[in-house]
Amino acid sequence: MSQALDEVKIGGLGSSRQRVEDARFIRGRGNYIDDLKLPGMLHMEILRSPLAHARIISIDTSAAWAIPGVRLVLTGEMAAQRNLAWMPTLSYDTQAVLATDKVRFQGQEVACVVADDPYIAKDACEAIVVEYEPLPVIVNPIQSLAPDAPLIRDDKEGQTDNVCYRWEVGDKQGTDRAFAQADHISRLKLHYPRSHPSPIECCGSVADYNAATGKLTVYMTTQAPHIIRAAVALVAELPEHMIRIVSPDLGGGFGNKVPVYPGYVCSILGSILTGKPVKWIEDNFGNLISTGFGRDMYLDSELALRKDGKILAVRFHADTDQGAFFSDAQPSKFKIGLVHSAFACYDIPVGHITARGAYTNKAPGGVAYRCSFRVTEAMFFQERMIQAAAADLGMDQAQFRRINLRRADDFPARTPFGFLVDSGQYHKCLQLGLDAIGYEDFKREQAQARSRGRRLGIGISTMTEPLGAGNSREYDILGIKMFDSAELRVHPTGKAILRTGAKTQGQGHETTWAQIVSHELGIPADDVIVEEGDTDTAPFGMGTYASRSTPVAGAAVSMVARKVRAKARKLAAHLLEVSEEDIEWELGRFYVRGAARRGVTIQECAMAAYTNMPDGMEPGLENNAYYDPPNLTWPFACYIATVEVDPETGVWDVLRVVAVDDCGVRINPMIVEGQIMGGLAEAYAMANMQFMTYDADGNMIGANYIDYLLPTAWETPGFELHEVVTPCPHHPIGAKGVGECAAVGGPAAFVNAVMNALEDTGVRNIDMPVLPDRVWQAIQTGRDVSGAPPVRQD
């Protein structure tokens, strides 16, 4: 053959290849956790606390034990006998598995029942009698951090207050000096509400301990199976080689399925104690009330401004509400995640950040909900602050951004908080967005509408964010470095299997990883199957969250394919009877330099690896790669929304949404666009309706889909997508993370649009979600509206 392969036709880079996963999903043949049924399997249900803070006086399980079909009723006391009443979190705190002394949030796990079927297990949970002595409840971190606040974590030795952590970064003195020289100082305070990732599939596990072999297999909904294996080895004190974690098809994750939850641990303990496989399938109430939430951060910031619009310095303070246990899933060096990536796209010389975490009587979590470790709060806050500052200076919001955005020739650039931003075309991206929405036309339309009493608004959000943790120097979880891995085996006929340490939950890895192999080797993507999620077969990796899969595992796929190609080149030289130096590569084929017709395909090389290798060469064609990225990837974006606010009702409707994303080279444009639209929908959700709060007694408002509003197809606006492509300078194929960009950068576009519509009212902020009653209240009073949960008065 001499005709070059068409990369798009074989499903390589840039091909909007249809998804491999779909074949089973559209036929109802997926394999989600609840679909698994093992012989003799029992079912587990959890009894949760109705109170947010209470001492446990007694637990009477006798009536539960008496129900036929009940095999085990497990309490904290019994778990304690196995040293499993408490477990470590991913943030070096401890979390109760089953409460022994007190309950510290509503919905906390108090006991569980293992029975022949889930109906019996539920009946038995209701038969357990728990006597509680109520204690004072705190649901607001400001109250929790006050000097006389009741101590929530009295279980922790040496803990004398409700401070969970303190953290600081930047140059305080330099920042103070810059503020002293400012012409104007803009200030904004806001609360990013508590939200929940809420995948439609809740969490679950099937634990299968084989007493004969000593091997524990746990099928579970996890985004990070290898971290779980290490954690189970430590928590359950089982040898790591006797633990197998299998993450089946996941019905969404969005960060919710990263942590270790008590339900998983109880199902493992249940299997060890009963000698049978034990299945735990969490219900939606349990998922919302107890598992990893996102956000819940209070921000107070100032920008030092020169009168020409140049930002001289930034400082801010962040208080996070961690709930009862500090169980954030984030790199261990960064207590408040990567919140210090705020303002990375702007050329600001100096800044200073302080942060505190607070314990409260609320569910633990702080997971990276479609987010690279609290960058969502950072970027929302950044863009709200930018808009407020532009308004304070009486400057056009687009022009204010133009003055301060880094220019394309400014890179690499070090941010005041230590990040190295390596590339970006922010001005081009902004201009594309402005042109797409018709910025100047809209402003004219807005002015005309205003004169007729209608309130139109336009909101812009420009940002870059750090995706793809880590590099191993700076990023680890529980000490394990944040690299990732891939293993590729090419079979004799040139077909292949690829495994990685990541774990897809809808992102389509089975489709896109094969495309990277195809790009590197010229093997058609249809000839490569991808497997993830089984720790007995997959290479060690850190899993999928924080948009890290393409930046890290995806890079490992490229690197392992290149190793395989290097060996294939030797085989080609052998087959073509020339020296390796005389071999050239084109997609899918080696040939002799200067004699292009003399060549062998990658498939012929694969066959030779098993049938006709040169003397002394190790047989086979497979390899693995562990990839430690030199830096994060820095995708950037511009999101613009236009809205109309009805001043009579406070309802606001979205008119248009324009998204311009630069995520570098797009492996599968169809999948990339799907990710962006999914992120935009979540951005709209957070801005418009989606939040969970608590009343003063610690009752969660938002533990079901009646109170916790998720947008449907009806409310969700349409999206107009555009792209800029700036290849990542260090990624092997120039790709960057993308899954969360729109969810991170999007919310501010919607909120800024509403605030823009209210600009003449004197209102500077309405906390998300920007509910109609909050908008109405703001218009009526001319004052900001806070969404913070109540402070208890007693």
Place this chain on the structure above:
Amino acid sequence: MTDAADEHRITVTVNGEPHAVEVEPRLLLVHLLREGLRLTGTHIGCDTTNCGACTVLYDGTPVKSCTMLAVQADGHEITTVEGLGSLSELDPVQEGFTIEHGLQCGFCTPGMMLTAKALITNNPNPSEEDVRWGLSGNLCRCTGYQNIVKAVLWAAAKQHGHVAETNGQGTTVSGRT
């Protein structure tokens, strides 16, 4: 807890196949389908009739099988995702979802597709607004709905033999504005 004596004998036709089964009165239809008949394509999302992941067709009408008792299906016809098309021949709705990238994690997909199937059966020429309204009982957290809407419109066109030219490669629909 119920004794075997409390069990009811019912006959339900699922995907064209009649099943005579003994069920507890409180058994939910979704559990009969998933556990009793091992048709696990019907998923359980919220247990509270909100998310629509468990949607099946009940005599052709979409119902949420997590809040319907199995005994209520006695003498009725149920269609689940396993009965939507065959392994070799897909229903236009299934084709549309693949071609327009109307699914990501796949968990809401069976319920979404069955709702869509009933929608385009009852309204063969739906507008985008019709589709958005018709799907508003089914939640999706991955897609942002835009491609689901396109998938349903594609399927409606396919039903008429007018296969849409769009193929999910960078096309956009306008959305509800």
